[in-house]
Amino acid sequence: MVFKKRLEYSFNGYHVPAMPQIPKSAKRKRSVRRKVVDGQMCAFDLLAAVAGKILERENSSTLHSILGNSNQNVKQGQLEEEKQLDEKKLCQDEAFDQVRCKEISSAPELPIQRQIAHTLKEHSQISKATASGSTFVVVKSDVLNQDIYTGDFAANGSKEALGYSLGTTAKNCCTESYSPGSAESCEAEFMDGIKTRFVSEQHEAEAAVVKNIQHSWSSDNPVELDAKPPALASSDSSIEVPLHGHHIPRISSFLICRDDTELIVDRDDDENSSGCTHPRTITSKALKPQYHKIRKLFSKTDLDMKPAFHSLKFCYTRRRTQRYSFKRKKVFEHRSMSLSDGGTSSKGLCNSSEKEINYKTNNLHAALHGGNGTSSPASGQMSSYKSENFHVKLSIKSFNVPELFIEISETATVGLLKRTIMEAATAILGGGLRVGVLLQGKKVRDDNKTLLQAGISNVDKLDNLGFMLEPKSAGASSPVTSPEYPHTHCPCDAIEPLARHPAASPAPVTEIFNASPEPPVTSALHFPESDHDSVHSPVDTKLVNKPAAAAATSNSRALVPVPAMSIDAVSMVPLHKPRRSEFVQRRIRRPFSVSEVEALVEAVEKLGTGRWRDVKLQAFDNAKHRTYVDMKDKWKTLVHTAKISPRQRRGEPVPQELLDRVLAAHGYWSQRQAKLQVKPPLADACMLV
DNA sequence: ATTAGGG
DNA sequence: CCCTAAT
Structure with missing residues (x-):
């Protein structure tokens, strides 16, 4: 076979232009432009909501997120x-x-x-x-x-x-x-x-930004007014995510708890389906009653966090159920317990979580009532919002796909290059991305927190909320990232041990990651050997709120020599045998691109089946995320694909020419292997005779 | 660490 | 892709 030198391109920051065709999005409803969500929703809900925009975005240029908030210094x-x-x-x-x-x-x-x-x-x-x-x-x-x-x-x-x-x-x-x-x-x-x-x-977002810099909470934002009069708005704790002012039915994510599938970005596309027992989309009509429901919850207990716990529990239960029912058939009796512990504390200090929350809540309360020293004209208006009635406005224009890595033959045409890039981008968008939330320049890692707890609904923090896309890190690159994305890491996994060891103490244990030993200078985060598409984020070491961070730090020292980061998610882990499986997240799915298939076919043609390590070295030496097992698996599926009728095939179509080569190579090498298999026995027989 | 095969 | 058994 001809050996073609391969070219590799790495895009650090692949800018997705306006209205890219994202196949998967077609499946989903595109009508949603604005989302009203409850203030108590999990951070993950927010992520999902935001992520939803990615697929639905119709605007170009830079990611741009602005929280409706007055900039008091301007x-x-x-x-x-x-x-x-x-x-x-x-x-x-x-x-x-x-x-x-x-x-x-x-x-x-x-x-x-x-x-x-x-x-x-x-x-x-x-x-x-x-x-x-x-x-x-x-x-x-x-x-x-x-x-x-x-x-x-x-x-x-x-x-x-x-x-x-x-x-x-x-x-x-x-x-x-x-x-x-x-x-x-x-x-x-x-x-x-x-x-x-x-x-x-500024130009791009002049309307949004400038207005927000002014006192956008109030009257000069027609969108908000249009959406909901302040008075009414103040009676529930919902968050509005207006996107370019289009009108869409509102969706309550509180009760449906981010199972409103239409907003979910390809969150394990397949898994999603079996998840919630009653995923539903609530239109504006159906929504109202629920608002009332929520409101009741809060007004009853005011700042008591009980409602928050409820909502948390609800969300978690749902989430877990969802994942759980899909993936593993385990029991989940203790979920509520692990929930109230792990779910609310991002510091791994379950005991104090409730206090902390109350503390924060009170802060919020104070801030909302004008306790804030930096109050501006806007805060006067803010004060009319009771603590349980906080609206956060988000506007996100577009996201950048962090990085793409492709490999292509140097004899390939430019057209192929383009297509290849498109494929790669599509693949990433299709499932390899997740959304990160930045608050005050730091990642908000704990998806379990409510916006309230995370400070995202806090007046003081609002001026600095950002979102970004990042590849879901592959299993290889780390357990470190796993706790932050429940849908991948999956709280339900954390429950497993409980199910298995009912007697296990509910005492929380911090997670210990097999992260590299040397503590990074910046303290916490370190991505071991990340793939091309892993995000190397120097960010994020500290937790969002100062008091919280302080607590976390000191306590982490007291507990175990692990980076504060890793305490992020609290899992119920049996003290004795932390089962590895609980931390390991499934590798992200990375469909082979046509060019990759071509490389694979080529290598197999040359090396034959059964030498997957060599194949890997030959064709995917630089693709850290492809293993020889992947080679083998892919070949297996390729052979299968080649055998079935084209209409039964899924995913990006592999050129028939390649499939033919697959069959040919497969035939050739299996035949050859068969011969080799036959001979030794013969030899044995001869020897025996 | 690799390979092979079932899930 | 994952998990395992067998090399």
């Missing part, structure tokens, strides 16, 4: 200045499309641009980095990411928002767009890029 004069900047707009550099979230709050007296420049200079140590003689690109990227993500900015009051916005930008800017050069020019360019980007973003 004065009118500044707003005008921002508007003037509109003229500059539209940066040419795609890299800046990586901006995840923009929310600039700065000292009123400084123009935005200067504020940005200052902030960068002061906090990203760009000059230092360049002065050190290191490569500008790398160093800057590192420095920026670290500083920003480790909270340098976060510690800086109003600049935190800026910091984390720029984190991504800076990274991409550096790694993609600028090569080493004079520090000044780079910096200038960099600054300009940021600045321009900001303007661009």
Whole structure:
């Protein structure tokens, strides 16, 4: 066979343009543009809701999420200045499309641009980095990411928002767009890029942003008014996610608990179906009564967290049931117990979880009632919202697919390259992505928290909520990520031990991951050997709320020498034998692209079946996520596919030509193997005779 | 660690 | 893709 050299491309940040054709989305309802969800919903619900937008998005450009909230530092004069900047707009550099979230709050007296420049200079140590003689690109990227993500900015009051916005930008800017050069020019360019980007973003989102910067909670947001009069709104704790103002029926995710399948992004497409016993979509009509229901729940107990627990429990139960019933036939008697423990505490301190929650709740309460020192005109209006009536408005424009890795023959046509990329992108969108939520520049890892608990519904935190797409990390790359995504990690898995060991103490145990021993400088997160598409996020080490983080830190020390991160999700794990299976999440499904199939076929033709390790080395040496077992499995399915009628085939169609080769190779090698099989026995027979 | 095969 | 048994 001819050996073709393969080319590999790695896209760090694949920008999904407007309205990409996403096959799977076709299956789902596209009508949803706005979602009303309960304030008590799990963080995961939010993720799902957001994720839903990914498939439904019809807008281009950058991911852009804004929480409806007044930016209390911005004065009118500044707003005008921002508007003037509109003229500059539209940066040419795609890299800046990586901006995840923009929310600039700065000292009123400084123009935005200067504020940005200052902030960068002061906090990203760009000059230092360049002065050190290191490569500008790398160093800057590192420095920026670290500083920003480790909270340098976060510690800086109003600049935190800026910091984390720029984190991504800076990274991409550096790694993609600028090569080493004079520090000044780079910096200038960099600054300009940021600045321009900001303007661009501002331009794109002028309506949303500017209005939000003003006091968008109130009357100047027609969408909200249209949706629900403040008075009414204040009587339930729902969250609105208006997307571009289209009108759609509302959906309660509280009672249906994110089982409103239409909003779920391909969450284990197949698994999803069997999940909830009564998945339903509630239209606006059906919704009303439920609102009342919710309201009742809250008003009764006011700030008592009982309702929260209920809702949590509900959600979890559902979730678990869903997954559970699908995957394993285990009993789940203790779920409620594990729930109230694990579900509410993100610190692994179940005992104190309730107190903490109450604490937070009270904070929220205080904040909502104007206890907040930084209150602005907006907060006056806010105060009319009772604590249990919090609305969060989210607007998300688009997401970037973090990274794509493809491999293609160098003799392939450009057209094939395009198709291949498309396939890869589609594959990722189809199931390889998950949504990350950033709050204050830090990832919100605990999906189990309610928005309330996570601080997402808290007035003070709202100005900095961001979303991002990231590949679901493959099993290989880690258990570390598993706890944050219940739908993959699955709380129900955590229940298993309980079912098996009913006598096991309910005492929570922190999860211990087989993460690499060396503690990363930034403290917690470390992605062992990640795949091409794993997100290397320097972010996230700390928990969202300061008191919480403090508690977590100190307690984690007391418990076990594990990174604070890993305490994230609390599982009921038997003290003695933590079964590995509980932490291991199923690898994400990564359908073979046509080009991959081609490579495989080629390798097998050459090497034969039964030498899967060699095949892997030959054809997928660089694809860390493909194992020799995968080779074998894929070949198996290919052979099967080749045998069945085309109409029975699923997934992206494999060219018949390839399938023919598969059959041919399969025939050839199995025949050959058969001969080899036959001979030795003969030899044996001869020897015996 | 690999291979083979069932699920 | 996962899980196992057998190499």
